[in-house]
Amino acid sequence: MGLQEKNYFLASGESLLCDQQERFLFSEVELEPLDVEISFDLPEVSNKSYRIAVLNNKGKHLSLKALDLRSALSQTDNEDEFSILSAAAQVVTWHASFKYCPRCATELIMDEADLAKVCPSCGHHQYPRLSPCIIVLVRKDDKCLLAHSSKFKSGRYSTLAGFIEAGESAEHAVEREVMEEVGIMVKNIEYVCSQSWPFPHSFMLGFMADYSGGDITPDGEEIISADWFGIDELPTIPPQFTISRQLIDRFIEER
Structure with a gap:
């Protein structure tokens, strides 16, 4: 499945973002004018692919705000939507919390194969925390x-x-x-x-x-x-x- 077919979550810091209509899934086209720090795949849900894009700022072309996660979760009775929202929120928290290697303090980089960060100095792998x-x-x-x-x-x-x-x-x-x-x-x-x-x-x-x-x-x-x-x-x-x-x-x- 190509990137253009994937749905994107947006994030800044430890928060997922939404627009003024509380919409929290965006297309790849909507990401083009934004300053994206990094993006990576989320786990598939019911054979649907999702990515999350972490922004360096909240963008100039979309009016974005922090998503009220509890409110968003409380308004869904769809298990798939709950699952992917939960995954996105936890990955954002992990990305914001683990910038440096806990063993040697070297700045971590994204692993090329897994949803993980790796230390280029000592090789330590840091996976999303559960x-x-x-x-x-x-x-x-x-x-x-x-x-x-x-x-x-x-x-x-x-x-x-x-x-x-x-x-x-x-x-x-x-x-x-x-x-x-x-x-x-x-x-x-x-x-x-x-x-x-x-x-x-x-x-x-x-x-x-x-x-x-x-x-x-x-x-x-x-x-x-x-x-x-x-x-x-x-x-x-x-x-x-x-x-x-x-x-x-x-x-x-x-x-």
């Missing part, structure tokens, strides 16, 4: 555990989540995070699905688990409040594009 995380919905009879985080808007509740630490399994991370955040034990941990989450480069592994013991005790730092909710008494929950909502919807379907 941070594995778990996210889990805990069940107790006909209710599920939802929590309000200090990072959430007022009234918003969601599932529990956290990063996987070096050397531990995803299942152990589920047990540890639930205990650390709300003080309860879980059992029957079951993997459900995964999702790339570009804030800034998380890879979410989604689980369901059953309550095993203990009393809910929010840690008071990450989790402000938490409780058991039946399907007829759910608080404000995350939008449908999120993996947390997928887990909640699965619980609702089971009931």
Whole structure:
């Protein structure tokens, strides 16, 4: 497939760009008057090819602005669009964050074959960063555990989540995070699905688990409040594009 047939994302710094109509995919022709620092391929999605062009400035011929990524993701129920938006955002963050070799401080250059940067001095390869995380919905009879985080808007509740630490399994991370955040034990941990989450480069592994013991005790730092909710008494929950909502919807379907 030729370059002229590919759709382009535009970026500046760590931000994806859009026009005044919130359009975030551009043609190769629209790139011609812009000052492009570098461009590279993104992973294919459903046999469609995409590229991302990082600009040295925001251009003189297009009225561009930073894309509100959360808003853009929340407005799509298309899995392919979510996937490519997430990929573009994570690659932009990686490109802006890794300019120099972490081993010898030489300026990195793009690898000719892979989506990677290589050090021309020591040969170190730097790939886009992914941070594995778990996210889990805990069940107790006909209710599920939802929590309000200090990072959430007022009234918003969601599932529990956290990063996987070096050397531990995803299942152990589920047990540890639930205990650390709300003080309860879980059992029957079951993997459900995964999702790339570009804030800034998380890879979410989604689980369901059953309550095993203990009393809910929010840690008071990450989790402000938490409780058991039946399907007829759910608080404000995350939008449908999120993996947390997928887990909640699965619980609702089971009931």
